[in-house]
Amino acid sequence: MNFIMRGRLWSFGFRSTIMLYFILLVVLPIVGVYSQSLKLGWSPFWESVTDQLAWEAVLLTIKLSLVSTVINVLLGTMIGWVLIRYRFPGRRLLNSLVDLPFALPTAVGGLMILLLLGPNSLVGGLADKLGFEIVFHEPAIVIAMIFVTFPFVIRGVQPLLEELDKSEEEASYTLGASKTRTFLQVIFPSMLPGIISGAMLAFSRALAEFGAVVLVAGNIPGKTLIASVYIFGEIESDNTQGAAAVSVLLLTLSFLILGAVNLVQARRQGK
Structure with missing residues (x-):
């Protein structure tokens, strides 16, 4: 009996510790950002969000994040396909290097x-x-976003390719389907959930990138100033309410993306 009670107490204490850890490191900071943005009321919050520089920074961030996500979807799908379907010297090394952006400090990137x-x-x-510049212009920002979000689509696609039943692919070939038709009708639908979830995670990550971007962006308002750098500038200017207001926009968008990712994964597991 004492052993059972000790087990229950240990289990309760473990769950309580995990919940406390989650609340302190996740819930309270999020609540703090939302409360700070609305501390002075709705009107100052709306003024901060609709400020021309802030709005231009957010729109530019969304645009460049979309561009980097599209490129990551194309490259990530092809790289994931090659790493799973082909065997060649250095394959394991390349596969391990995919996760390098996760381990490398973004400022180093x-x-x-x-x-x-x-x-x-x-x-x-x-x-x-040739008449164009890369660094301190939009191309450098896109490259930095691609670098920090590079693994998401690849790691989303690889498990699905490994789980794919090759008998379905072989049956398609036996029935006379071409390689292109087999890929579009048999293989690609199986890869699609991983592509979608990886793309959404990459987009959400690109929205908030700061370390890699701040070194290569020109930070020119309306041209190369993105939201994360704008937020940093507002904090340096002692305008924490304005910084929090723009942060709320990005945070809310990230929540919506996270919800969409969970929905895609739930549908995939339900099949």
Whole structure:
């Protein structure tokens, strides 16, 4: 009996510790952002959100995040396909390098882009001769977003390809379907949930990226100033309410994306 009671107490204490940890590190900061944004009332919040610089920063962030997500979907799907379907020297190394953006500090990623594509680099110098610049302009921001969100689509697609029943693919070929038709009607539908969830996670991550972007963006209002850098600038200017208001926009959008991801995964598990 004492053993059972101790087990129950241990289980209750463990659950309570986990819940307390979750509340302190996740719930309270989120509540703090929302309360800080509305601390002065609805009118100042609306003024902060509709400020021209803030709105332009948010719209630019969404636009560039969409561009980076589309590129990640195309590249990530192809890379995931190659890593699962083909065997070649260095495959395991390449597969392990996919997760490098998760382990590498984002500021280091931004520095790498700056060194490789900056005005003094070979690529940057060639681009300058052709009449366009990469670093401190939108292309560099997109590249930084692609770098930090690179693994999401790949890791979303790979498990689905591994689980794919090859007998369905072989049956399609036996019935006379071409490789293209088999891919579009048999393989691609199986990959689609992973592509969608990976794309949404990549988009949500790109919205909030700061470390890699701040080093390569020109931070010109209306042109290269993105939302995360704008928020940082507002905090430095001691306008925490304005920074929190813009943060709420990004946070709410991320919540909607997270809900959509969970819905896609739930439908996939329900099949």
